[in-house]
Every structure is written in structure tokens, then in C-alpha cells.
Amino acid sequence: MRVASFGMLSTVVLVASFAHAADVKEKAAICAGCHGENGISQTENIPSLAGQPNQFLQWQLVFFRAGARKNEQMSPIAADLSNDDIRNLAIYFASLPPPPAIPSDDNPALSEAGTKIAAQTHCTSCHTDNFAGAKAVARIAHQREEYLLKALTDYKTSVRSGGGQAVMADVAYPLTEDQIKALAHYLAHFK
Ligand code: HEC
Ligand code: HEC
Structure with missing residues (x-):
């Protein structure tokens, strides 16, 4: 029974x-x-x-x-x-498996510049060494380049404040447009 x-x-x-x-x-x-x-975007700004x-x-x-x-x-x-x-x-x-690495980098000099800015601004202290993110912190490696550019600009201009005591607004505010461009390119092509 x-x-x-x-x-x-x-x-x-x-x-x-x-x-x-x-x-x-x-x-x-x-x-x-x-x-x-499978959660891999083919569309601009998504x-x-x-x-x-x-x-x-x-x-x-x-x-x-x-x-x-x-x-x-x-x-x-x-x-x-x-x-x-x-x-x-x-x-x-x-x-789901994260977006794969882009096989070739059309602007290695920009990636190089991004590497330096990321090191100076300690992005890895929150986003982890391979930029895979953890907990409430986003994965940013191999994200779409123009979306990374948009996201950083949105934080810089207070369009988006974000969680975690709005840490990203503090991080992005002092970055110049050129620095944001370099970071977005570097992260999209991260090796
Ligand atoms: C009509 C198009 C559209 C559909 C359908 C859609 N999204 Fe989105 N989603 C967007 C856009 C555009 C953004 C970027 C918003 C921005 O720039 O702030 C976004 C952002 C997000 C984000 C934030 C990601 C990040 O990296 O910051 C999440 C999470 C998300 N969507 C989940 C979903 C889920 C889950 C569904 C299905 C239930 C869904 N979306 C359906 C257009 C869409
Ligand atoms: C103090 C911790 C911290 C540091 C340092 C940090 N981040 Fe973030 N980052 C976060 C958190 C938390 C989020 C999620 C915020 C939200 O809810 O919108 C985030 C989100 C992002 C996003 C949005 C991703 C998406 O899919 O929407 C980008 C892009 C980003 N960070 C880039 C960077 C870059 C580039 C640096 C270095 C210049 C950096 N972060 C430094 C904590 C941090």
C-alpha cells in the first residue's frame, strides 16, 4: 500500500x-x-x-x-x-554555453588600449579574471561590442544605475568616450 x-x-x-x-x-x-x-544575440544593441x-x-x-x-x-x-x-x-x-570567442581581432591596437584601461580600473576585481562575472555581476567577455558600448554609456550618463549600490555608475562616470570604446572592443574580443 x-x-x-x-x-x-x-x-x-x-x-x-x-x-x-x-x-x-x-x-x-x-x-x-x-x-x-540559445541566448546568443545576432541583433544590434540586444x-x-x-x-x-x-x-x-x-x-x-x-x-x-x-x-x-x-x-x-x-x-x-x-x-x-x-x-x-x-x-x-x-x-x-x-x-547555456556562453558566446564563443571571436576568432579574429580587426583592431588589436584598440584591444591593447582596452587591456590597459581594464587593468587600471580593476574591472576584474568584480567581473572575475576571465570576465565571466559572478552572482549579481555580469559576464562581459564576448558580449556584443556595440551593446557593451551602449551599456557603459548608459551607466556613465545615468540612463541605467544598476544594482550593487550603483557601482557601475561610479566606475563608468570618469571614463572618456575613447576609453569606453577601447574597453568594449577589448571585452568583445577577449582572449
Ligand atoms: C522585443 C525584443 C525583446 C524580447 C522579445 C526580449 N528582450 Fe530582453 N532585452 C531586449 C533589449 C533591447 C535589451 C537591452 C536593453 C538595454 O539596452 O538596456 C534586453 C535586455 C535583457 C536583459 C538584460 C541583459 C543584460 O546583459 O543587461 C535580460 C536579462 C533580458 N533582456 C531577458 C529577456 C528574457 C528572459 C526574455 C523573454 C522572456 C526577453 N529578454 C525578451 C529586447 C528583448
Ligand atoms: C565594484 C565592482 C565592479 C567593478 C570594479 C566593475 N564592475 Fe561592471 N558591473 C558590476 C555590477 C554589480 C554590474 C551589474 C550592474 C547592474 O545591475 O546593472 C556590472 C555590469 C557591467 C556591465 C553591464 C553588462 C550587461 O550585460 O548589461 C558592463 C558592460 C560592465 N559592468 C563593464 C565593466 C568594466 C568595463 C569595468 C572596468 C572599467 C567594470 N565593469 C568594473 C560591478 C563592477
């Missing part, structure tokens, strides 16, 4: 987790329309999500939903997400 009811319970749990996986896949298909197949830290993804979705971070395309999408959606989508995108 006990064995039989235990068997039934585990069947119910199994069915529920399948339904849940299907639900995430369905939601993630909406995201793919902009963020690309970031790749694959391999971003789970916590970073959750916070950004919460910021969009709450209106603390605003974007014409992304805000309406986030407005419709439940807490469970946010948790499940973050787990899903964090589990």
Missing part, C-alpha cells in the same frame, strides 16, 4: 517537472526572437544572455519589471513575468 502511493506521488512529481520544463521552453522561445537562438550568472539575470529582470531599468523593447516583456518565470528563465539562460 505504502509502496503504491509512493509510486503515484513520484509520477505526479515527474509529470509536474516535465510540464514546468515545457513552460520555460515556451517562454524562452519568446526571448529567442530578440536574444537569439545582449546575449547565454552563460550570464543566474543572479545577474534575475536582478535585471526584476529591475525591468519594477521600472528601475527601462527599455522600450524589454520593459513590456518583463512586466508580464511572474517571480517563478524570472527564476526559471534565469536558471535556463545561465545554463
